[in-house]
Amino acid sequence: MTAGSEGETGNVPARPGLRLVLAGCVPFLILVLWLASIPHDHVWRDGTVSLLKTYAALVLSFLGGARFGVVIAHETPGENLTLAATAVPVLAGWLALLIGEPGSFALLAVAFAAQGAWDSLSAHRDDLPLWYGRWRVRLTVFAVVMMVAAFLSTA
Incomplete structure (x- = not known):
């Protein structure tokens, strides 16, 4: 598979795919910002942590x-x-769903980083489209930053 694969133009994915990818970042951002801004004894804190861990685990499963x-x-x-x-x-x-915080967010950060590195290296070997590898790097940085922020918010 090469960078000229169907469904992309130049070095970016097709517009509908790009919109979906960016929309997938919104729950991460909202949940992490909310988690970082509420007190540790807030009634919705445990639910927010659960939603964030579950969403991250689902995204990671999707990437696999x-x-x-x-x-x-x-x-x-x-x-x-x-x-x-x-x-x-x-x-x-x-596993991240089964362990407590902040360890769960550390595990998720490492898993996102490893998957992103694998995808990026595969794109440079022409196993995946080059645009996919470039976007995976950007999205991996975003996901890892979100998981580190969640780690810090629950430490």
């Missing part, structure tokens, strides 16, 4: 699923290890 789709679409012999690695984001997200 996207990589699963890429791997099975190429059906490259010997890809069993890569195929198994696509389950790691799902497992990391699930």
Whole structure:
């Protein structure tokens, strides 16, 4: 797969995809800002933490699923290890839901960073479109910053 793949123009994804990606950032931003601004004894604090952890785990699972789709679409012999690695984001997200704060947000930050690095490196090897790798770097930085802010807000 190369940078000239269908569904993108130049170095950016098609407009509908870009809008969806940016819309997906909104819940992170709103929940982290709310969490950082409310007192530790606020009645909605636990619910906010739960919503943020759950949303982050779902996004992480989505990213693992996207990589699963890429791997099975190429059906490259010997890809069993890569195929198994696509389950790691799902497992990391699930584990983050089971552990307490702030450790859960640290785990999510590391998992987002690892998935983003994998996607970016894959784009530079032409396994994914180049625009995808560039956007994954930006979105990974955003997600990691949000998880670090949540970590600090719950520490």
